[in-house]
Amino acid sequence: MAILDVQNLTKRFGGLVAVNEVSFGVEAGQIFSLIGPNGAGKTTLFNVLTGVYRPEGGRVLYKGKRLSGLPPERIAHRGVARTFQNIRLFGAMTVYENVLVGQHPSIRYNYLDAIFRTFRYFRAEKKARVRAHELLEYLGLNDRAFELARNLPYGAQRRLEIARALALRPSLLLLDEPAAGMNPQETDEVKHLIRRLRDDLHITVVLIEHHMKVVMEISDRVVVLDHGRKIAEGRPADVRKVPAVIEAYLGKGALEMIA
Amino acid sequence: MSDALIELLPSVLLEGLLLGCVYAMIALGYTMVYGVLGLINFAHSEVFMVGAVAGIEVYRYVGPHIDNPYALAVVAMLVAAGVSGGLAVAIERLAYRPLRKRGSTNRLVPLITAIGVSFFLQDFVRLIEGLWHGEFYMNYPADARMEAVHELPLGMTIQTKSIIVIVVTAAMLLGLDHLVRRTRLGKAIRAVAQDLQTASLMGIDPDRIIARTFLIGGALGGVAGVMFGLLYSQINPFVGFVPGVKAFTAAVLGGIGNIYGAMLGGLVLGTVETLGGTYLFFLTEGAIGNEYKDVVAFLILVLLLLFRPQGLLGRTQGDKV
Numbered sequence: 001m002a003i004l005d006v007q008n009l010t011k012r013f014g015g016l017v018a019v020n021e022v023s024f025g026v027e028a029g030q031i032f033s034l035i036g037p038n039g040a041g042k043t044t045l046f047n048v049l050t051g052v053y054r055p056e057g058g059r060v061l062y063k064g065k066r067l068s069g070l071p072p073e074r075i076a077h078r079g080v081a082r083t084f085q086n087i088r089l090f091g092a093m094t095v096y097e098n099v100l101v102g103q104h105p106s107i108r109y110n111y112l113d114a115i116f117r118t119f120r121y122f123r124a125e126k127k128a129r130v131r132a133h134e135l136l137e138y139l140g141l142n143d144r145a146f147e148l149a150r151n152l153p154y155g156a157q158r159r160l161e162i163a164r165a166l167a168l169r170p171s172l173l174l175l176d177e178p179a180a181g182m183n184p185q186e187t188d189e190v191k192h193l194i195r196r197l198r199d200d201l202h203i204t205v206v207l208i209e210h211h212m213k214v215v216m217e218i219s220d221r222v223v224v225l226d227h228g229r230k231i232a233e234g235r236p237a238d239v240r241k242v243p244a245v246i247e248a249y250l251g252k253g254a255l256e257m258i259a
Numbered sequence: 260m261s262d263a264l265i266e267l268l269p270s271v272l273l274e275g276l277l278l279g280c281v282y283a284m285i286a287l288g289y290t291m292v293y294g295v296l297g298l299i300n301f302a303h304s305e306v307f308m309v310g311a312v313a314g315i316e317v318y319r320y321v322g323p324h325i326d327n328p329y330a331l332a333v334v335a336m337l338v339a340a341g342v343s344g345g346l347a348v349a350i351e352r353l354a355y356r357p358l359r360k361r362g363s364t365n366r367l368v369p370l371i372t373a374i375g376v377s378f379f380l381q382d383f384v385r386l387i388e389g390l391w392h393g394e395f396y397m398n399y400p401a402d403a404r405m406e407a408v409h410e411l412p413l414g415m416t417i418q419t420k421s422i423i424v425i426v427v428t429a430a431m432l433l434g435l436d437h438l439v440r441r442t443r444l445g446k447a448i449r450a451v452a453q454d455l456q457t458a459s460l461m462g463i464d465p466d467r468i469i470a471r472t473f474l475i476g477g478a479l480g481g482v483a484g485v486m487f488g489l490l491y492s493q494i495n496p497f498v499g500f501v502p503g504v505k506a507f508t509a510a511v512l513g514g515i516g517n518i519y520g521a522m523l524g525g526l527v528l529g530t531v532e533t534l535g536g537t538y539l540f541f542l543t544e545g546a547i548g549n550e551y552k553d554v555v556a557f558l559i560l561v562l563l564l565l566f567r568p569q570g571l572l573g574r575t576q577g578d579k580v
Contacts (some may be wrong), residue, residue, distance in 0.1 A: 034414040050460055051459075051460075052456065052460070057380055071459065071464075073460075073462050073463055073464045073465070075458075076460055076461060076462035077462050081461075082460060084457070088454055088457045090449065090450050090453045090454065090457070090458075091453065092449070092453055093446070093449060093450070093453070097446055097449075100443075101447065101450045101461055101463070102461050102462075102464050104447055104450075104461060104462050125443075127390075152477070165459065167461075168461065168462055179459050182503065185366045230388070241358045
C-alpha cells in the first residue's frame with residue numbers, strides 16, 4: 001500500500017494554479033523525487049502536504065488516512081517531517097535546542113509532572129536529551145551542539161535541519177533541495193545520507209532536487225512537474241527520455257536540436 | 260545643598276528600584292506577547308489593573324480571616340496571578356485569536372481591538388465594583404507590620420512590604436528565566452517567537468503556546484498589580500493606564516521581544532524616573548517638581564531610541580524573519 005497517496009491535488013493563488021490536478025503515490029521505503037523547472041509548483045506541493053496551505057481540490061492520504069485540511073502540527077504528529085529550501089532553523093537557539101524542539105510532540109509528560117518533577121518527567125527529559133545527542137552524532141554535529149544554529153556553516157545548517165526533522169521520528173520525510181548550494185563532495189555526502197535514512201531508519205523520503213546527478217542515482221521513482229501539472233512519472237532512467245520533460249527543462253525546440 | 264543630594268541618593272535609588280520592579284513585571288507581559296505575535300497588547304495595562312483589584316478583594320474577603328499579613332500578601336498575589344492570567348488568556352481567545360484566524364495581515368486591526376478591550380475592561384470593572392461595593396476607588400489596607408521600617412546602611416530605610424516586593428520580583432524573574440531557557444514550554448515559546456510557521460511544522464501547536472504566553476504574562480502583570488497596591492495603596496479601574504504606558508516604554512527601552520530587556524528596561528526606567536523627579540525639584544528649587552518625572556523618563560527614552568533604536572538589549576532587525 002502507498003504510504004502517501006496524492007489524489008487530484010489542486011492549489012490556486014488567485015488566478016494562478018500553482019498545483020493542478022496532481023496525483024501520485026509513494027510506496028513505503030521508496031526514495032521518491034519531485035523535479036521540474038523553477039516555478040513548477042514543487043515547494044507549493046510540499047506546503048500543501050505539510051498543511052501550510054489548504055488545497056482547493058483533491059486530497060492527500062497518509063497511511064490510508066486523510067491529511068489534507070489538518071493543521072501543520074497535527075500532520076507533524078502523524079509522522080511527516082520536512083526541511084526547507086531556504087534554511088529555517090531557530091537561529092537564536094543552540095544546535096542541541098533545535099533538535100529538542102523537534103522532539104516536542106514526542107515527549108510525553110504533563111504539566112503536573114513538570115511542576116512536581118516526577119519520575120516520569122525526569123525519564124522523559126533524559127530520553128529526549130540522549131536522543132538529541134544521538135541524532136546530532138548521526139549527522140556529525142555533536143561537537144557543535146552548543147553553538148547557536150545561525151553560526152554554523154551552511155552545509156552543517158542543512159544537516160541540522162535534517163536532524164531536527166528526524167527528531168519528530170517521522171516515517172515520511174520531505175526534503176526540499178537538500179543539496180542546494182553544496183559542492184560536489186558535500187552533494188555526495190547528502191546522497192549517502194539520504195540512502196542511510198531509508199536503509200538504517202526505514203524512512204520513506206520524498207525529495208525536491210535540482211542536482212540531476214543526485215536524483216538519477218538515488219531515486220526509485222520520479223515525478224516531473226511543470227507549470228503545476230504532472231508531465232511525467234516513472235523510473236529515473238525512463239523519465240529523462242520523455243520528450244515533454246526535455247522540453248520543459250530546455251525549452252521548446254530543444255528536441256529538434258538534439259535530433 | 261549638594262550634601263543633601265548625595266545623602267538622599269541611596270534612598271532615591273531604592274525608591275526607584277521598587278518602582279522598577281513593578282514596571283519590569285508588567286513589561287514582561289508586553290514583551291512576551293510581542294515576541295510571539297508581534298502585537299502590542301495594549302489591554303495588558305488593564306490585566307495589571309484587574310490584578311490589583313483582585314488583590315483588594317482578597318484583602319476584603321480573606322483578610323479578616325488571616326492574621327499574618329505576609330501570608331495574606333502572598334495569597335493576594337496568587338489569586339491576582341490566577342485572575343489576571345486567566346483574563347489574559349480569555350482576551351487572547353475572544354479578541355485576538357478570531358482576528359488571527361481570519362488571516363488579516365493588517366496590524367492595526369488587533370491593535371485597535373486591544374485598545375477597545377482596554378476601555379471595556381476599565382468600565383466593566385468600574386461597573387462591577389460600583390454595583391458590588393458602591394464605589395470604585397479602593398485602598399489597600401495598611402498593616403503596621405507591613406509598614407514597619409528597617410534600618411539599612413548608608414542611611415537608607417526600607418519597609419517590610421518593600422522587601423516583599425523585591426524578593427517576589429527577584430523570585431519571579433529567576434523563575435521566568437528558568438522557564439524560558441530550560442523547560443520544554445520555554446523552548447516552544449522561543450521557537451514560536453522566532454518562526455511560528457516552522458514551529459508548527461515541527462509539531463508545536465502555536466495556539467497552545469500563544470495561550471500559555473498570555474497566561475504567564477498575565478500572571479506576572481497580576482502580581483505586579485498587587486505589588487503596586489501594597490506600595491502605593493490607592494487603586495481604581497483607571498489605575499492601569501500610566502504604569503501600563505511606562506511598562507510598555509520600559510519594554511521598548513530594553514528592546515521589545517527580549518525578556519531580559521524588559522527586566523532591565525523596567526529597572527532603568529523606574530530608577531531614572533525617580534531620580535529625575537526628585538533632583539529636578541531640588542535643582543530648580545521647587546520650580547519644577549516631582550510631577551515632571553514622566554518628562555524625564557520619556558526624554559531618556561527618546562534620546563536612547565535616537566541612538567539605539569533596537570533598545571538596550573534588542574538585536575538589530577533581520578533576526579526575526
